[in-house]
Amino acid sequence: MKEFHFTVGDPNGMHARPAGALAACAKRFACAIRVRHGEKEADAKRLLSLMSLGARCGSTLTVQALGEDEEEAARALEELCRVQLGAPKGKET
Amino acid sequence: MDTRKRAERRLVSGIGVSGGCAAGRLFFLRSEEKAEDAPEKSAPTSSEEEWERLSVALEKVKTELAVLAERTQTSVGEEEAGIFRIHGMLLEDDDLLDALREELFRKGKSAEGAIEAGVDRFSAILGALDDPYLAARTADLADLAAQVKRALRGISSAEGAVLPYPCLLVAEDLSPSETILLDRSSLLGLITFRGTPSSHTAILARAMGIPALVNVGSLDPLYDGETALLDATAETLLLAPTEEEELAFLERVERERRIAREHEAYLRTLGERPALTQSGRRVLIYANIGDGSETENALAKGAEGIGLLRSEFLYLGLRELPSEETLFHAYADVVLRMGDRRTVIRTLDAGADKQLPYLGLAEEENPALGMRAIRICLARREIFKTQLRAILRASALGRLAVMLPMIVSPKEVEASRALLSECMEELRAEGKAFDRELEFGIMIETPAAALRARELAEQVDFFSVGTNDLLQYTLAADRQNPLLAQLCEENAEPVLRLIGEAADAIHATGGWIGVCGEMAADLRLTQRLVSLGVDELSVAPPYLPSLRRRVTECE
Structure with missing residues (x-):
């Protein structure tokens, strides 16, 4: 099993767009992928479940991939989380 | 109405979700013009047949959404097109499909009943998250359910409401798909009785550069077809303006347009x-x-x-x-x-x-x-x-x-x-x-x-x-x-x-x-x-x- 933790940095939290990107990415892999936020858990391949996690800016998510291609899946999702949910949108650096 | 009352009612305020001014005739979009929701089918056929009907309808709506996304991408922008892509994804989401199967096969609902109940279930979850953004997404889900129900009746959602003349459109509320499908050459401005600044409809209106005022409460249908002055920047709508008011407003619109052009140039240098x-x-x-x-x-x-x-x-x-x-x-x-x-x-x-x-x-x-x-x-x-x-x-x-x-x-x-x-x-x-x-x-x-x-x-x-x-x-x-x-x-x-x-x-x-x-x-x-x-x-x-x-x- 591969696991990583991720803290949401986007002030908008886990909204439709990043959740959609995550689900689309997760679907490309055969392994089972779970996302945990506190007590709630979601199948990463399901968009409505991801949105229902209610993850916000500052929430820490735990992502677990289990199965044949778990390593690639975890790597891809971690990268995607950083891009889609990492930095506050619109903030000038 | 005594004159004082009428004077007070003439200026309506709301929340301006995009800036800009427009003068024009009001056009009230009524539910007859919007596709009417289908009544529950009286004699449900077998669950398998209902599932078949529903699957066909879902496919049809997915295609319509793909077309909408394309159209939005070219006419508005990539970000906004994402709204319809997400809608498409929702329709093939396993959570929703599971819920639909359950409603159909276990509870014996019709295709119409299933899509309604399935969408309601997730609206309730998202609405309960205490997050205005996600709560606003329940409007998107309702929009999807309406599109599917129309598809079940063989009605396409790919055509927008017909605007009979260049108008300030007045509606109870508008869905994102209804908004994007409006004929922009006849759409001078948008006024909705309900709606919030974070709805996708508001986001679209902003991106399309259409002056829009939401959450105005309601307007007397007597004003249908009458001229009105919409100032989305000042967040007001003036009903039944006098000739002088209208003239002054038009002059102001023209002046502001000129100033805006000048300022864009000025800002670049400043x-x-x-x-x-x-x-x-x-x-x-x-x-x-x-x-x-x-x-x-x-x-x-x-x-x-x-x-x-x-x-x-x-x-x-x-x-x-x-x-x-x-x-x-x-x-x-x-x-x-x-x-x-x-x-x-x-x-x-x-x-x-x-x-x-x-x-x-x-x-x-x-x-x-x-x-x-x-x-x-x-x-x-x-x-x-x-x-x-x-x-x-x-x-x-x-x-x-x-x-x-x-x-x-x-x-x-x-x-x-x-x-x-x-x-x-x-x-x-x-x-x-x-x-x-x-x-x-x-x-x-x-x-x-x-x-x-x-x-x-x-x-x-x-x-x-x-x-x-x-x-x-x-x-x-x-x-x-x-x-x-x-x-x-x-x-x-x-x-x-x-x-x-x-x-x-x-x-x-x-x-x-x-x-x-x-x-x-x-x-x-x-x-x-x-x-x-x-x-x-x-x-x-x-x-x-x-x-x-x-x-x-x-x-």
């Missing part, structure tokens, strides 16, 4: 240099905004800070009070986007024209002089403390200032300060970060506050003048009443004198003073305000460039 008067005095040019989504536009137009963050929009359109977390995230959004620029949050200014049904306040004879703003906050301390805690927590992330609306007495300031200290103590005990030096100010909106500005100045770091209310309370004249427009226009002088009093008082204690009402955007008054010693002017983003230029011309 960059973000501070606005200095001819004598070298610096005047801060700030923006008034309602939520984080407007910061980008404000910054692009040269805002050096946020002079007024209207915090009450977060409280509108909800069934209950927003939680500290919701407020914190919304404030954090703005603060983070503003970086090291100052953001002034006005605490809850509810009451009067911004009623929150869940507060359960008694009806008042005269709401403008009733329980509103700080009066509600001090009477309902738990509401106030929730907001103050959220503001304090967001203050750790950037440069925040808090200001209290509708102050008339030093006692109110003292009581608010005490609550703020209480919140600070709590947060300290909880180990939560906040800015210990958080700037603390009040609005000067009542003649009482201006007249006792010296006392009040001792208690605070800054003043911000809300000229709209100050004008109305000084002249005892309702600004929204068109019959009194001229009276208000001609009598700025007493208000300016009160501003002068306040400026002298706060400068004597080393503080600063800003102006954030409509007077700040009135370029004829800029010189006067600067001469009175005003340090900061805060206006709606579209007015920023012209104000910046005007300040540099002042002495």
Whole structure:
């Protein structure tokens, strides 16, 4: 099993767009992928479940991939989380 | 209707979700023009047959959505096209499909009943998350259910409502797909009775550059086909204008269009240099905004800070009070986007024209002089403390200032300060970060506050003048009443004198003073305000460039 933790940095939290990107990415892999936020858990391949996690800016998510291609899946999702949910949108650096 | 009543009803206010003005005939979009919802099928066929019907309909809607996304991408933009791509994904989401199967096979529902129940289930979950953004997504789900139901009846959603003439479209509410499908060559502006600034419909209207006013309550259908003047920047709609009003409005639209073009060119050369008067005095040019989504536009137009963050929009359109977390995230959004620029949050200014049904306040004879703003906050301390805690927590992330609306007495300031200290103590005990030096100010909106500005100045770091209310309370004249427009226009002088009093008082204690009402955007008054010693002017983003230029011309 591969696991990583991720803290949401986007002030908008886990909204439709990043959740959609995550689900689309997760679907490309055969392994089972779970996302945990506190007590709630979601199948990463399901968009409505991801949105229902209610993850916000500052929430820490735990992502677990289990199965044949778990390593690639975890790597891809971690990268995607950083891009889609990492930095506050619109903030000038 | 007596003339007075009619005069009051002629000017309708709402929430402007995109800027701009438009004059035109109103066109009321009725449910006959929208595809009528199908009645529940009377004789459900077998579950397998219903599933087959539903699958075909889902496929059809998915195709329609793909076409919509394409169309949006070319006519509006990539970001906005994402709305319809997500809709497409929702229709093939296993969560939804599981729910549909359950409704069909286990509960024996028809295809129509299943899509309705399935969507309701997720609307309930998202609506319960206490997140205005996700709650607004339930409108998207409802839109999807309606499209699927139309597809089940063999009706395509790929065609928009027919607009019989170039019009200001009036609708109860509009879905994102209905919005994007409207014929833009005939669409001058949008007015909806319901809706929120964070709905996808509002986002689309903004991106399409269509002046739009949402949440206006309702309009009398008698006005269908009549001319009206929509000013989305000022957040008003004037019904049944006189010829003179219409002419003046059209002239203004043309003038603003010309000015906007000039300013775009001017802005490119100006960059973000501070606005200095001819004598070298610096005047801060700030923006008034309602939520984080407007910061980008404000910054692009040269805002050096946020002079007024209207915090009450977060409280509108909800069934209950927003939680500290919701407020914190919304404030954090703005603060983070503003970086090291100052953001002034006005605490809850509810009451009067911004009623929150869940507060359960008694009806008042005269709401403008009733329980509103700080009066509600001090009477309902738990509401106030929730907001103050959220503001304090967001203050750790950037440069925040808090200001209290509708102050008339030093006692109110003292009581608010005490609550703020209480919140600070709590947060300290909880180990939560906040800015210990958080700037603390009040609005000067009542003649009482201006007249006792010296006392009040001792208690605070800054003043911000809300000229709209100050004008109305000084002249005892309702600004929204068109019959009194001229009276208000001609009598700025007493208000300016009160501003002068306040400026002298706060400068004597080393503080600063800003102006954030409509007077700040009135370029004829800029010189006067600067001469009175005003340090900061805060206006709606579209007015920023012209104000910046005007300040540099002042002495």
